[in-house]
Amino acid sequence: MEIIRTTADVITVNLGPKDALAIKNALNEVCNGIHLDDWDFRLRMGVDRDQAQVMLRTIYDSITVMEEQRLGKGKQR
Structure with missing residues (x-):
């Protein structure tokens, strides 16, 4: 990172x-x-569950693209 x-x-x-x-x-x-x-999630995470799920979907989609590109270049996932 x-x-x-x-x-x-x-x-x-x-x-x-x-x-x-x-x-x-x-x-x-x-x-x-x-x-x-939901209230405990917000307290512990600092964001609502819906926002965390959007972040999860976004990073999941980005990782999928990264893996496809890596595999296309002969690299490991």
Whole structure:
């Protein structure tokens, strides 16, 4: 992982395959693996469950694209 830029509103990062997978797995676990009431989810995560699920879908889709491109170049997932 490499931090590219940090501003008051945005952190821009480059994630390698393992970094992206770790984030996806953590989001998946908290969104789907353990049960937290909505209020507890918000308290612990700092975001609503819906927002976390959007983040999970976004990173999942990006990892899928990354894996397809890596496989196209003969690299491992």
